[in-house]
Amino acid sequence: MFEGEFVNDTGAPQLSWWLRFVNVWRRSPRVPLWAKDRVHAVQAMKDLTVAVVRAPFRFLGAVVRGLVVAVRWWRSWVTVRDYRQAAEQSEKLADKFGDIRALTLFRWKVTGTVAAVFPAAGLVLWLLYGTLALWLAGMVVAVMLAVLGRRKDGSPGRRPVLSGPRTLTWTMDSQALVDAFRDAKLIGKDETLRLVHRATREGAGWAVTVDLPATRKAVDVVKNRDALASALAVDEVQLSVERVRGSGGHAGRVALWVADEDPYSAPSVRTPLLAVARWDAWRPVPFGTDARGRRIDLPLVWTSVLIGAIPRQGKTMAERLAAAGLILDPHVRLYVADFKNGKDWKAAEQVAHRFMAGDDSEHVLRFVDWLVELVADVQARYRRMQELDDVTCPESKVTPAMSRDIALGMPITALVVDEVQIPLEDRTPVEVQGKKLTAGEYCGELLMWLAKKAPAAGVILMLATQRPDGKTIPSGLRAVLGSRFALRVMDWRDSNIILGEQMNTRGYDSSRLLPSHKGVGILRPDGETQAGADVLALTVRTFYMPNEDWREICAQGRALREQEGTLSGHAAGQTTLPTVDRMAVAKAISGGTFTDAERVAEVELPEPLASVVDYLAGHDGRDFVPTAELVEALGVEPKGFGLDMAEFGCRPTRDRVPTEDGVKQVRGYDVADIRAAAERARHSAVIDAEVLDDDR
Numbered sequence: 001m002f003e004g005e006f007v008n009d010t011g012a013p014q015l016s017w018w019l020r021f022v023n024v025w026r027r028s029p030r031v032p033l034w035a036k037d038r039v040h041a042v043q044a045m046k047d048l049t050v051a052v053v054r055a056p057f058r059f060l061g062a063v064v065r066g067l068v069v070a071v072r073w074w075r076s077w078v079t080v081r082d083y084r085q086a087a088e089q090s091e092k093l094a095d096k097f098g099d100i101r102a103l104t105l106f107r108w109k110v111t112g113t114v115a116a117v118f119p120a121a122g123l124v125l126w127l128l129y130g131t132l133a134l135w136l137a138g139m140v141v142a143v144m145l146a147v148l149g150r151r152k153d154g155s156p157g158r159r160p161v162l163s164g165p166r167t168l169t170w171t172m173d174s175q176a177l178v179d180a181f182r183d184a185k186l187i188g189k190d191e192t193l194r195l196v197h198r199a200t201r202e203g204a205g206w207a208v209t210v211d212l213p214a215t216r217k218a219v220d221v222v223k224n225r226d227a228l229a230s231a232l233a234v235d236e237v238q239l240s241v242e243r244v245r246g247s248g249g250h251a252g253r254v255a256l257w258v259a260d261e262d263p264y265s266a267p268s269v270r271t272p273l274l275a276v277a278r279w280d281a282w283r284p285v286p287f288g289t290d291a292r293g294r295r296i297d298l299p300l301v302w303t304s305v306l307i308g309a310i311p312r313q314g315k316t317m318a319e320r321l322a323a324a325g326l327i328l329d330p331h332v333r334l335y336v337a338d339f340k341n342g343k344d345w346k347a348a349e350q351v352a353h354r355f356m357a358g359d360d361s362e363h364v365l366r367f368v369d370w371l372v373e374l375v376a377d378v379q380a381r382y383r384r385m386q387e388l389d390d391v392t393c394p395e396s397k398v399t400p401a402m403s404r405d406i407a408l409g410m411p412i413t414a415l416v417v418d419e420v421q422i423p424l425e426d427r428t429p430v431e432v433q434g435k436k437l438t439a440g441e442y443c444g445e446l447l448m449w450l451a452k453k454a455p456a457a458g459v460i461l462m463l464a465t466q467r468p469d470g471k472t473i474p475s476g477l478r479a480v481l482g483s484r485f486a487l488r489v490m491d492w493r494d495s496n497i498i499l500g501e502q503m504n505t506r507g508y509d510s511s512r513l514l515p516s517h518k519g520v521g522i523l524r525p526d527g528e529t530q531a532g533a534d535v536l537a538l539t540v541r542t543f544y545m546p547n548e549d550w551r552e553i554c555a556q557g558r559a560l561r562e563q564e565g566t567l568s569g570h571a572a573g574q575t576t577l578p579t580v581d582r583m584a585v586a587k588a589i590s591g592g593t594f595t596d597a598e599r600v601a602e603v604e605l606p607e608p609l610a611s612v613v614d615y616l617a618g619h620d621g622r623d624f625v626p627t628a629e630l631v632e633a634l635g636v637e638p639k640g641f642g643l644d645m646a647e648f649g650c651r652p653t654r655d656r657v658p659t660e661d662g663v664k665q666v667r668g669y670d671v672a673d674i675r676a677a678a679e680r681a682r683h684s685a686v687i688d689a690e691v692l693d694d695d696r
């Protein structure tokens with residue numbers, strides 16, 4: 001029971017009648033959108049002007065169509081077509097031939113009479129009332145023809161076969177948009193859309209928000225963006241489709257934006273970091289722009305990043321952009337390993353705590369030492385965090401204040417690796433705790449451990465690779481890298497390896513990006529971006545940061561570190577690595593994630609998830625599986641099965657599937673959801689096992 005009393009809040013200002021009127025006006029569903037805000041009012045004015053300018057042409061078009069319709073009707077009437085067809089069908093044409101001929105003759109006579117009467121009537125009008133009467137009569141006939149020829153659904157012969165370019169007709173005529181959705185099979189023949197607002201100009205394109213009919217899902221529109229782009233006659237890079245989420249949105253609300261031209265044909269924007277003297281690593285770093293030109297920032301702290309692409313697509317540029325934000329924060333410590341061994345990272349040498357460029361075994365072994373050093377650092381951070389009071393360190397996570405406190409020694413530390421496949425594929429033998437393995441395997445295990453445990457302790461991994469295949473980047477490592485950025489790759493499998501399982505079936509496939517679109521990729525962020533916290537992934541074009549800008553940023557980073565007294569390691573002229581307890585590190589790794597990949601793969605899934613996954617393994621290439629099919633195949637009780645699946649986070653949805661009685665809408669599960677649930681279950685089983693190990 002709550003106890004309390006109402007307090008008459010006399011202090012609150014009373015709303016004036018005007019404000020109240022404005023509130024009611026804005027909220028009323030009866031007041032049209034154009035009367036509520038300026039953008040829509042301006043758009044409505046533009047639409048009206050266009051409509052007025054087009055009106056004479058549309059009228060003329062309607063009159064011509066009316067004339068065609070009238071002439072067609074007259075021809076079928078004068079040739080007695082209906083009677084003739086009926087006779088043909090009943091195979092009595094020969095019997096009726098005489099009748100038809102007589103009727104045709106009669107109708108020709110009527111036509112001749114009318115043809116004679118009309119000019120005569122015109123002549124009489126002209127003689128009696130002058131040319132004005134003739135004009136008026138002509139107008140009446142024209143209006144009648146225009147009414148006859150107006151565009152109407154279902155009027156055969158009224159739609160011109162060649163309707164001209166389809167592009168952008170939908171901005172004028174919402175019916176064209178509905179037709180496009182129907183053509184793309186996103187809505188049914190009898191279904192229609194509700195326009196949340198009319199097409200409005202936004203940036204260099206047109207935006208419109210629509211509500212799909214009940215039971216249709218916005219995610220399906222996102223997934224089938226290509227079909228919609230084709231129906232709207234635009235290139236798919238010009239079409240951006242987003243689900244509207246949050247309080248103003250729902251599962252069936254879609255925001256479309258169609259660019260006037262390829263949004264990536266214009267030159268890239270230069271990084272805004274050039275204009276700032278300093279950046280705070282805790283703030284998401286300016287990374288690029290989306291198709292509409294909105295800035296997209298990438299949150300970096302407490303996460304790790306994987307960037308993948310085929311060569312020359314802008315990987316290094318993307319990685320340098322993320323690193324630039326960290327360089328401009330003097331409290332950030334940087335480890336830069338450039339296995340590409342080019343000029344790209346050279347400037348970072350002046351700010352990096354550890355720096356190396358090269359691709360030999362010697363470099364790989366040095367990299368292993370760095371990783372060992374970082375693992376030891378992370379362990380020491382966790383130990384020290386336990387000793388800190390709750391005000392300084394409320395949970396086992398580094399806070400902004402802690403990361404800037406030089407005495408605590410827990411600065412945000414970023415390990416930036418370009419061409420990470422080189423150390424991961426290295427076959428130099430190393431011995432760890434008496435066990436022989438390759439340097440590549442050891443790197444994989446150390447990186448996996450770091451990706452899992454280090455972000456909370458303030459250590460970020462930023463890995464870029466040219467070869468995003470499953471063999472090079474162990475799946476256990478990929479699974480724990482929070483943010484992914486996939487530039488163009490060769491096929492959808494590689495794209496899925498970077499972005500996550502089944503992402504292509506959800507409409508995110510970076511192999512479909514164009515080779516000319518350098519720096520354009522699909523970003524799957526870990527955390528909130530400008531596009532909203534719930535956005536799964538978005539296409540981003542990275543900012544442009546040529547070498548001179550990069551050098552300028554690095555020089556600024558050095559100046560800031562000198563000012564703050566945070567220059568250390570390689571940049572401060574030290575070259576030796578501090579000694580670390582290798583044994584302790586090796587032990588930590590083997591106790592924790594030494595064989596994580598195998599452990600994850602070996603985990604036995606709980607029922608009924610295990611049977612469902614087994615069943616799906618035999619039915620590859622499906623996006624959706626009906627509940628009834630699963631219930632029958634597994635021989636389970638439907639209600640209990642639904643409850644069990646819900647416990648794993650799998651909620652049933654509806655989709656259309658072909659059945660014996662035609663296409664039907666049935667309940668079932670998205671295969672992507674089931675796979676994600678299986679992955680979650682496996683990882684949580686491994687983590688539970690680790691916690692048990694740690695407790696022992």
Ligand SMILES: Nc1ncnc2c1ncn2[C@@H]1O[C@H](COP(=O)(O)OP(=O)(O)OP(=O)(O)O)[C@@H](O)[C@H]1O
Nearest residue numbers: 268310311312313314315316317518519542543544
């Ligand atoms: N956002 C961008 N806008 C315009 N051009 C870009 C952008 N990003 C990268 N580029 C151009 O793409 C080319 C390749 O870039 P980058 O060197 O970063 O690619 P990479 O994938 O790292 O290549 P490699 O595989 O050789 O390491 C460069 O010429 C760069 O100027």
